[in-house]
Amino acid sequence: MAISEKDVKHVAWLARLALSDTEVERFAKQLDVILEHAGKIAELDTKDVQPTAHAIPLKNVLREDKVGRCLAPEVALANAPHQEDQAFVVPRIV
Amino acid sequence: MEYESVIGLEIHVELDTESKMFCSCSTRFGEAPNTQTCPVCLGMPGSLPVPNKKAVEYVIRTGLAIFCDISLFSQFHRKNYFYPDMPKNYQISQYDIPLCIDGHVDLEMEDYATTIGVTRIHLEEDTGKLLHIGGAGRIAGADYSQVDFNRAGVPLMEIVSEPDIRTPEEAKTYAQKIRAILVSLGVSDCNMDQGSMRVDANISLRPVGREEFGVKAELKNLNSFRSLQRGLAYEIERQTKALQSGEAIVQETRHWDETKNTTSTLRTKEYAHDYRYFPDPDLVPMEFDPEWIEGLRAELPELPDERRERYMKDFGLPAHDANLLVETKATGDFFEAAVALYSGDAKIMSNWILGDLTYYLNAENVEIDAGEVKPAHLVEMVDLIDDGTISGKIAKEIISEMFKTGKMPKAIVEEKGMTQISGQDEIAKIVDDVIAQNPDAVQEFHDGKERAFGFLVGQAMRLTKGRGNPQLINKLLKEKL
Numbered sequence: 151m152a153i154s155e156k157d158v159k160h161v162a163w164l165a166r167l168a169l170s171d172t173e174v175e176r177f178a179k180q181l182d183v184i185l186e187h188a189g190k191i192a193e194l195d196t197k198d199v200q201p202t203a204h205a206i207p208l209k210n211v212l213r214e215d216k217v218g219r220c221l222a223p224e225v226a227l228a229n230a231p232h233q234e235d236q237a238f239v240v241p242r243i244v
Numbered sequence: 245m246e247y248e249s250v251i252g253l254e255i256h257v258e259l260d261t262e263s264k265m266f267c268s269c270s271t272r273f274g275e276a277p278n279t280q281t282c283p284v285c286l287g288m289p290g291s292l293p294v295p296n297k298k299a300v301e302y303v304i305r306t307g308l309a310i311f312c313d314i315s316l317f318s319q320f321h322r323k324n325y326f327y328p329d330m331p332k333n334y335q336i337s338q339y340d341i342p343l344c345i346d347g348h349v350d351l352e353m354e355d356y357a358t359t360i361g362v363t364r365i366h367l368e369e370d371t372g373k374l375l376h377i378g379g380a381g382r383i384a385g386a387d388y389s390q391v392d393f394n395r396a397g398v399p400l401m402e403i404v405s406e407p408d409i410r411t412p413e414e415a416k417t418y419a420q421k422i423r424a425i426l427v428s429l430g431v432s433d434c435n436m437d438q439g440s441m442r443v444d445a446n447i448s449l450r451p452v453g454r455e456e457f458g459v460k461a462e463l464k465n466l467n468s469f470r471s472l473q474r475g476l477a478y479e480i481e482r483q484t485k486a487l488q489s490g491e492a493i494v495q496e497t498r499h500w501d502e503t504k505n506t507t508s509t510l511r512t513k514e515y516a517h518d519y520r521y522f523p524d525p526d527l528v529p530m531e532f533d534p535e536w537i538e539g540l541r542a543e544l545p546e547l548p549d550e551r552r553e554r555y556m557k558d559f560g561l562p563a564h565d566a567n568l569l570v571e572t573k574a575t576g577d578f579f580e581a582a583v584a585l586y587s588g589d590a591k592i593m594s595n596w597i598l599g600d601l602t603y604y605l606n607a608e609n610v611e612i613d614a615g616e617v618k619p620a621h622l623v624e625m626v627d628l629i630d631d632g633t634i635s636g637k638i639a640k641e642i643i644s645e646m647f648k649t650g651k652m653p654k655a656i657v658e659e660k661g662m663t664q665i666s667g668q669d670e671i672a673k674i675v676d677d678v679i680a681q682n683p684d685a686v687q688e689f690h691d692g693k694e695r696a697f698g699f700l701v702g703q704a705m706r707l708t709k710g711r712g713n714p715q716l717i718n719k720l721l722k723e724k725l
Contacts, residue, residue, distance in 0.1 A: 208528040214298075215298035215299070226393070235277065237375065237390035237392050239391075240388065241388055242388055243383055243386070244384055
């Protein structure tokens with residue numbers, strides 16, 4: 151198995167997910183299958199292939215520096231679980 | 245053991261665009277919280293970022309100004325981490341193909357010159373602003389925090405230097421030079437008070453002569469050039485002491501406290517950041533036409549180095565003066581406006597700007613373009629010296645008065661009766677008095693002590709309350725002695 155339980159725990163921590171021990175074991179197996187599948191690409195010779203920057207053949211989609219309309223603050227804050235003084239409120243950080 | 249410091253700077257600069265990096269919200273500073281947001285900069289699902297062309301152009305202009313290679317192909321990546329000031333839980337940034345690489349900045353230090361390499365310049369988006377409630381407003385000890393996303397998504401350029409900087413003075417000079425270049429280019433106002441220019445410093449020590457780097461600390465909260473210099477000086481002292489007593493340096497982020505004059509641990513790097521950069525699927529790559537880039541190069545304005553050369557060549561200024569005058573764009577602009585109005589020697593104008601005017605500006609912490617004294621004030625004052633109306637000593641008083649009130653020198657002179665006493669008879673009488681009142685000094689002068697003469701001139705100036713014509717006093721005193 152390429153993916154260890156430690157790897158799963160690390161990825162879960164990065165995504166701020168709390169996993170039970172059974173879940174860690176289950177996801178380790180599933181991630182392994184996914185990686186193995188993606189690993190098939192390694193069988194190809196990609197020496198002369200440029201890394202793909204994007205899946206669709208588009209480039210230089212840029213906008214002019216023009217100011218447009220913003221949301222009204224009460225709309226911007228509508229989904230905030232907590233707000234105060236027209237600001238989003240977040241729990242203590244450290 | 246002798247240690248050498250190895251310093252690299254990361255300079256973040258908010259670009260002076262009208263709209264944000266990936267949406268059309270205004271970038272205006274100081275508006276009410278959360279009035280400049282939209283689904284894109286709030287990170288709402290399904291919203292689509294589109295890069296601001298002007299921001300891209302500004303970064304390329306900066307790269308050209310500091311001799312970078314411009315990437316003809318570039319793209320945006322997602323930098324993944326969680327922090328409450330970032331609504332998407334990733335920052336759109338650049339990773340392996342930044343817009344500019346491999347530049348350099350030449351520094352003229354007081355008695356040597358050096359070159360600092362620039363590793364890369366990349367474009368990203370700024371984060372929101374946090375306001376910590378409780379715990380005296382500091383993050384540690386706060387009860388909770390408020391988030392204002394007006395700043396989230398403002399175009400942010402990061403300029404990363406090579407670890408080529410060796411002293412706190414070089415670090416300060418480098419950062420000042422970068423600011424002067426960016427202001428000349430018009431890509432940012434680089435206002436450190438408002439946070440549109442922010443400097444982080446990496447610093448480690450190594451024994452002189454060794455190649456490998458030591459363990460580094462990253463310094464944050466360097467909110468002024470003064471903090472940058474003092475924070476680094478403190479860090480050098482701290483790390484030297486630690487190394488000398490055999491202590492290991494821990495790789496960590498440290499916070500500079502301007503009032504306590506120390507740095508303290510903000511966080512240690514227990515494990516390396518795991519940002520999982522990957523190309524942002526919402527943003528397509530950028531490819532630039534070399535001709536377009538050459539066009540931008542041709543349009544570059546005069547930069548501080550060129551301006552400095554011109555001041556030395558056209559105005560005959562010494563390198564020292566020219567360096568100081570181009571340190572900020574505003575100082576150079578002030579000098580040139582003054583010289584255009586003045587028919588005398590540019591060096592005289594430079595002396596007044598770098599001497600008395602700078603003294604008052606620094607003492608009151610006022611920028612030269614925001615002060616009461618305009619080029620016209622200074623020129624009128626120097627004209628009054630040149631035509632003999634006032635002495636240089638009186639001029640120093642006038643500068644102080646102009647600085648406070650913004651009144652023109654002629655008005656001040658009239659109001660306060662400061663005109664110079666140039667009457668032959670009047671000065672002769674004063675010189676007689678001085679000779680009569682200071683027999684000891686007169687004797688010393690006759691014994692060949694040059695200093696005694698200066699003392700007597702000083703006494704005459706004192707009797708005229710600084711209004712005596714110094715040349716006339718000199719002349720008459722010599723005759724009468």
